[in-house]
Amino acid sequence: MPMTFTVAVAGATGYAGGELLRLLSGHPEVEIGALTAGASAGSSLLSHHQHLITLADREVVATTAENLSGHDVVFLALPHGASAEIAAQLGQDVLVIDAGADHRLIDAEQWRRFYGSEHAGTWPYGLPELPGQRDVLAHTQRVAVPGCYPTAVTLALLPALTAGLVSGADVVAVAASGTSGAGKAAKVNLIGAEVMGSASAYGVGGVHRHVPEMLQNFARLGAATPTISFTPVLAPMARGILATVTAPVPAGVGLAEVRQAYADAYAGEPFVSLLPQGLWPQTQSVLGSNAVHLQVAVDEAAGRLVAVCALDNLTKGTAGGAIQSMNLALGLPETLGLSAVGVAP
Ligand SMILES: NC(=O)C1=CN([C@@H]2O[C@H](COP(=O)(O)OP(=O)(O)OC[C@H]3O[C@@H](n4cnc5c(N)ncnc54)[C@H](OP(=O)(O)O)[C@@H]3O)[C@@H](O)[C@H]2O)C=CC1
Numbered sequence: 001m002p003m004t005f006t007v008a009v010a011g012a013t014g015y016a017g018g019e020l021l022r023l024l025s026g027h028p029e030v031e032i033g034a035l036t037a038g039a040s041a042g043s044s045l046l047s048h049h050q051h052l053i054t055l056a057d058r059e060v061v062a063t064t065a066e067n068l069s070g071h072d073v074v075f076l077a078l079p080h081g082a083s084a085e086i087a088a089q090l091g092q093d094v095l096v097i098d099a100g101a102d103h104r105l106i107d108a109e110q111w112r113r114f115y116g117s118e119h120a121g122t123w124p125y126g127l128p129e130l131p132g133q134r135d136v137l138a139h140t141q142r143v144a145v146p147g148c149y150p151t152a153v154t155l156a157l158l159p160a161l162t163a164g165l166v167s168g169a170d171v172v173a174v175a176a177s178g179t180s181g182a183g184k185a186a187k188v189n190l191i192g193a194e195v196m197g198s199a200s201a202y203g204v205g206g207v208h209r210h211v212p213e214m215l216q217n218f219a220r221l222g223a224a225t226p227t228i229s230f231t232p233v234l235a236p237m238a239r240g241i242l243a244t245v246t247a248p249v250p251a252g253v254g255l256a257e258v259r260q261a262y263a264d265a266y267a268g269e270p271f272v273s274l275l276p277q278g279l280w281p282q283t284q285s286v287l288g289s290n291a292v293h294l295q296v297a298v299d300e301a302a303g304r305l306v307a308v309c310a311l312d313n314l315t316k317g318t319a320g321g322a323i324q325s326m327n328l329a330l331g332l333p334e335t336l337g338l339s340a341v342g343v344a345p
């Protein structure tokens, strides 16, 4: 094993690629190698990410197996489909970490239904907080990084599911996301005049492609027949996700029991925190960090547990989670190069 690992980033000009490079620039055990993209190959990295000043001399090249070869680690931050295509051309000896969705789902039929293409197969899922998942990630050359909403919704409900306080049926989740979650490609609904001062729901009615990923995670956590109604909301901010997740809880289950389950489940977690009572998660507190902030309540009149979760979609929701998984797969300390401290205000 080398002391320093060489790392390539495909999709370097996008938002996920940019966040990967911001974090990798401060990682003590990596050396940044090839940076690739699509149509913008041939341009300077700084023309896409002015904040990455320490990489000012770098040029973006085409996303080819040849340009990505010769590295210890390859991060894929490409659109769905493109990552599976290039991944199939990379050797088994290289650690490949896919920030996209191509290798997340187990069920090929669900993939076809929500993504409308052929299933590329299933890779180990890069959510170390799932029980037993650190062992899986410690012995893998392939990682499928979770979607940003599934990370928030899964971590919001994980302790309640593993403690048997909720069954995973009749879950309702509403999550507001910053616009960087939609990527950097120009779209009319993302221009300033449409987004500034306005929040809007989209993907309503069980059609968002993160639904099967959330249900898959609930099943991993013991839910026999999970169901979820998920509504994403576009919020007028660049980064951050605030997810409110509710589920039926049996009569007699009180806040003290619920809080204990969350405190126990996340006691040793470096990035996931149950906030002290009275504090509610806010996106500004986690921005730029790999932190996940949680708070819980029991709505006795409604008979539902309420869990609120905040994370940064580009950090724990993508690039930070990817680097956390990389650290585990390379045998490095899991938290290396990552911070749990946000940049508020
Ligand atoms: N943004 C987020 O919060 C999250 C993103 N993800 C996933 O990460 C991946 C990247 O997302 P994001 O950064 O937001 O997207 P962006 O649109 O911001 O970036 C996409 C990147 O892929 C490159 N690219 C596009 N098409 C091709 C192609 N055919 N061949 C090679 N390169 C190509 C683009 O290069 P060029 O400049 O040349 O167009 C760009 O570098 C996606 O799979 C997304 O779903 C996952 C979780 C959260």
Ligand SMILES: CC(=O)N[C@@H](CCC(=O)OP(=O)(O)O)C(=O)O
Pocket (backbone or CB within 6 Å): 099, 100, 101, 146, 147, 148, 149, 177, 178, 179, 180, 181, 182, 183, 203, 210, 232, 234
């Ligand atoms: C605000 C916004 O548009 N968010 C994206 C989710 C981003 C994400 O997690 O990406 P994957 O495509 O890799 O799953 C969306 O809803 O499609």
